[in-house]
Amino acid sequence: MTRELDKTFDPAAIEAKWYSHWEQTGAFRPERPDAEAFTIVNPPPNVTGSLHIGHALDNTLQDIVIRYERLRGKDALWVVGTDHAGIATQMVVERQLEERQDKRTNYSRDDFVAKVWEWKEESGGTITRQLRRLGCSMDWSREQFTMDEHFTKAVLKVFVDLYNDGLIYRDKRLVNWDPKLKTAISDLEVETRDVNGHMWHFKYPLEGGQTYTYVERDEDGNVVLEEERDYISIATTRPETMLGDGAVAVHPDDARYAPIVGKLCEIPVGPKEHRRLIPIITDEYPDPDFGSGAVKITGAHDENDFGVAQRNGIPMYRLMDEVAAMRSDGAPYAEAARRAIEIARGDTLDAAEVDALNLVPDEYRGLDRYEARKKVVADIDAEGLMIMVEDKKIAQPFGDRGGVVIEPMLMDQWYVAAKELAKRPIAAVKSGEIEIVPATWEKTFFNWMENIQPWCVSRQLWWGHRIPAWYDADGKVYVAMTEEEAQAQAGDGVALTRDEDVLDTWFSSALWPFATLGWPDNTDLVQKHYPNSLLISGFDILFFWDARMMMAGYYNMDERPWEKLYLHGLVRAADGSKMSKSKGNVVDPLGLIDQYGADALRFFMAAMESQGRDIKMDEKRVEGYRNFATKLWNAARFCQSNGVGLSKHIAAPDARMAANQWIIGELAQTAETLEKAMAELRFDAAANTIYHFVWDRFCDWYLELIKPVLQGDPDTDAAKETRAVAGWALDQILVMLHPFMPFVTEELWNSRGHPHDLIVGEWVNPQASVNKAATDAIDWVIDLTTATRSARNELGISPSEKLAAFIEAPSGLAASVIERSSAAIERLARLSPITVGEAPAGAAMQVAAGSDTFIVPLEGVIDVGAERARLEKALVASQKEAKSLEGRLSNANFVERAKPEAVEKARADHAHHVAEVERLKAALERLG
RNA sequence: GGGCGUAUAGCUCAGUGGUAGAGCACUAUGUUGACAUCGUAGGGGUCCCAAGUUCGAACCUUGGUACGCCCA
Structure with a gap:
């Protein structure tokens, strides 16, 4: 059943229809139990998400590949x-609760989590609906969620296994604490930004007013400063952390401070009578050339200080609470300070006791960290102990979600031994077992993986996979899949409480390539579809997700997660800037779909996706691809109105006519180029190949060439053959274009009356090759047509007027084409009649095709001067070319050392231009 | 501080050693029953700079310059 097509393609009218048809008929995953597997897992978008332009790129690329492989069987x-x-x-x-003046802590944990589930059921489907609008052919029948029951089981199993293998452990170290979200986050979730800040220089007085001679020398060892000091000068960007200092460190080679190493100095803040004393120690960390060369050590609030404190057994005093306000718990300051002085004088405490000690002076307690900073600075200044303050750019850590400054905090968290898990992924990429495309990313990958730090996976949240760890009254931990198992480990009667924390989201998404297939059960899907074939993701989640899938894949499955990893770039705004809500330059992909159709947007994404480069948004280009869809639409319409039916066979029909043989050869070549591009994941090359074949070859030339045949007697063999070839070629175009433009191709395919849908069709296989004679003939016609049009244009002769042409001594090619294809020449070049023989004398236009010259008498019509100018221009160009080639060919070095084919080509080009020069000279002579 | 990338027509980009391309924009033009979301013809480039390798460099090497990104 064929259906008549409208004059203009309206994407909106067909997209929804085809999508639901495909989904309802199960076309996204046809039953093919015996076929080779091809598997892609989609980077799971946040359930809260909505489709942004980056998703559009990512999913378009995946859909192109999956549709392509589906068509290939x-x-x-x-x-x-x-x-x-x-x-x-x-x-x-x-945030929703806040809008109703409500908050999470008004609910029990279970009730709050229930509320989140409720929200998920109501609003979680936004992005999946939007992916459908883009035409993405995913297997919705098995839609996954990282907190599905089976997925949760997988997560717990992985945690327990890692724990039993010693690869997950609890540790007290500095974590990135987000005081807004009140949770620890991983290093990857921290963004370091340079911000304007200050560097304060303070005097830390020596104990009991002791003095020493401070000597500063220049590079040559000359004394530039010598004075008696009763203090050591300390520079800091974070004065509020002084309250937690455990020591002052100087470099062991720093002669300036050698006299006072081992002595105590005073932290110049807090009530005078309880000033804390801390030791002056040596460590390799302080840089003698930076600041004063002396560094305060606050192990509980700075990564570098933490290292120094650990090496030197310096206590690490935690100063802040979960919202990064100064602590207000514990004993009054006087008592705490007394204990701290005992520690400084050699008393030892265990870590828990140190942690319980609140060394924030009473008047600072409860202050926000920045309020406390102001007060510390003001108090020291008032005491006359501030030396100076400089303006300085500070590299400051921000939480990528909460957007506030991260506070390093010393606390217990769960860690994954990432270094161990990274070993096999590193080896796999090195050996080529996993291929990263484009390969330039390998370096980045190695650089990160080889320097990987323990991964903090516990989060102080309610929504997520709760950590399967239970503690008894003594804090001993029992890790198990269920509470029953934990209880069994602990023994009857032991009271257990479960860890309150949940796991980092990326811990579970790392399992996506196999947990979505049913693992840990050994399902058929796991058997057949793991490892996956390919992963397509943005480079921005290379570490967050891709690398962790590798770790999880090798650890749990003992195999790579996928054969290939394809990384694409960002979609940027038209001016090249990053799209962001705050800048207001976000382009909504759904708006583009509304305006131009999903096919146009998809084609844009593919055509712009060259490896290793970001994509700049270019709406004009999307519009151009909308036009391309319309062009194809109209070509199909033309075929329809000329009785061109559908093809019965995938192989090219038999053809005797040059135009038909030619298009078959062109199509076979196109298919080959397209397949090569797809194999290399060159989406731009693939898209451009099919684009140019459709527009330039098929529409501009082939359809024009066959018009005379189609519009003549329909019952001739030539007409029958032409309809068969045209129908076949159109069908092959629809197949090849389908992965890129699924909607318009499916609509056209069905309008042509095919018994099955294109989405489950068969990939092209022309079983034909290029016919040299046909190519020569059609190239000759194209040559002649182009040359004639150009000459007419330059001479101001109407493009439509038919002109008589003469050719004196046609080449064999010319003679045969003129005989067989005069109708095409008449139609395209508008030369008719063509007479073999001498042209009448008089002014004429002369056009060339290959080595043949046509004389078109235009006595009294053309401006002879203009024609002469035209010919002379061509003559000069050919002479220049000929001369340049002659120079090259007369260079012995070139002839001897260049590749033979390069020499051959130069010779051929030279001969051509020499002939062209002769021809043009003759033409000019004829003109008189 | 370390690493990576980019630089080609007015704009957006292809081009992996043989002498420069596409789309859009621009200029001129409108003809045939698919298509004006179209057709035809045309103008437009020191391929960032410099040196080197080579018979030959947009492409390879080295060193710059500019812009962007990642890590510390």
Whole structure:
């Protein structure tokens, strides 16, 4: 059944229809039990998310590959689902509560989590609906969620296994604490930004007013400063952390401070009578050339200080609470300070006792860290102990979700031994077992993986996978899949409490390539579709997700997660800046779909996706691809109205006519180029190949060439053959274009009356090759047509007027084409009649095709001067070329050392231009 | 401080050693029953700079310059 097509393609009219048809008929995952597997897992978008332009790129590329492989007969599985996105989702729901003057802590944990689930059921489907609008052919029948029951089981199993293997452990170290979200986050979730700040220089007085001679020398050892000091000068960007100092450190080689190493100095803040004393120690960390060369050591609030404190057994005093305000718990300051002085004088305490000690002076307690900073500075200044303050750019850590300054805090968290897990992924990429495309990313990958730090995976949230660890009254931990198992480990009657924390979202999404297939059960899907074939992701989640999938894949499955990792760039705004809500330059992909159709947006994404480069948004280009869809639409319409039917066979029909043989050869070549591009994941090359074949070859030349045949007697063999070839070629175009433009191709395919849908069709296989004679003939016609049009244009002769042409001594090619294809020449070049023989004398236009010259008498019509100018211009150009080639060919070095084919080509080009020069000279002579 | 990338027509970008390309924009033009979301013809480039390798460099090497990104 064929259906008549409208004059203009209206994407909106067909997209929804085809999508639901495909989904309802199960076309996204046809039953192909015996076929080779091809598997992609979709990077699960946040369940809170909505489709942004980056998703549009990422998913378009995946859909192109999966549709391509489906057409090629593979058992193509595209796994889809959403991520519970711990922090992001909890934030969304908490914000909703806030709008109603409500808050999370008004609820029990279970009730709050129930509320999140409720929200997820109601609003979680936004992005999945939007992916459908883009035409993405995922297997929705098995839609996954990282907190599905089976997925949760997988997460717990991995945690328990890692724990039993010693690869997950609890540790007290500095974590990145987000005081807004009140949770620890991983290093990757911290963004370091340079901000304007200050460097304060303070005097730390020596104990009991002791003095020493401070001597400063220049590079040559000359004394530039010598004075008696009763203090040591300390520079800091964070004065509020002074309250937690455990020592002052100087470099062991720093002669300036050698006299006072081992002595005590006073932290110049807090009530005078309880000033804390801390030792002056040596460590390699302080840089003698930076600041004063002396560094205060606050092990509990600075990464570098933490290292110094650990090496030197310096106590680390925690100063802040969960919102980064100065602590107000514990004993009064006087008592705490007394204990601290005992410690400084050699008393030892265990870590828990140190942690319990609140060394914030009473008047600072409860202050926000920045308020405390102001007060510390003011108090020291008032005491006359501030030396100076400089303006300085400070590299400051921010939480990528909460957007506030991260506070390093010393606390217990769960860590994954990432270094160990990184070993096999590193080896796999080195050996080529996993290929990263483009390969330039390998260096970045190695650099990160080889310097990987323990991964903090516990989060102080409610929404997520709760850590399967239980503690008894003594704090002993029992890790197990269930509370029953933990109880069994602990023994009957031991009271257990479960760890309050949940796991980092990326801990679970790392399992996506196999947990979505049913693992830990050994399902058929796991058997057949793990390892996956390919992963496509933005480079921005290379470490967050891709690298961790590798770790999880090798650890749990003992195999790579996928054969290939394709990394694409960012979609940027038209001016090249990053799109962001705050800048207001975000382009909504759905708006583009509304305006130009999903096919146009998809084609844009593909055509712009060259490896290793970001994509700049260019709406004109999207519009151009909308036009391309319309062009194809109209070509199909033309075929339809000329009785061109559908093809019965995938192989090219038999053809005797040059135009038909030619298009078959061109199509075979196109298919080959396209397949090569797809194999190399060169989406731009693939898109451009099919684009130019459709527009330049098929529409501009082939359809024009066959018009005379189609519009003549329909019952001739030539007409029948032409309809068969045209129908076949159009069908092959629809197949090749389908991965890129699924909607318009499916609509056209069905309008042509095919018995099955294109989405489950068969990939092209022309079983034909280029016919040299046909190519020569058609190239000759194209040559002649182009030359004639150009000459007419330059001479101001109407493009439509038919002109008589003469050719004196046609080449064999010319003679045969003139005989067989005069109708095409008449139609395209508008030369008719063509007479073999001498042209009448008089002014004429002369055009060339190959080595043949046509004389078109135009006595009294053309401006002879203009024609002469035209010919002379061409003559000069050919002479220049000929001369340049002659120079090259007369260079012995070139002839002897260049590749033979290069020499051959130069000779051929030279001969051509020499002939052209002769021809043009003759033409000019004829003109008189 | 370390690493990576980019620089080609007015704009957005292809081009992996043989002498420069596409789309858009621009100029001129409008003809045939698919298409004006179209057709035809045309103008437009020190391929960032410098040196080197080579018979030959947009492409390879080295050193700059500018812009961007990542890590510390």
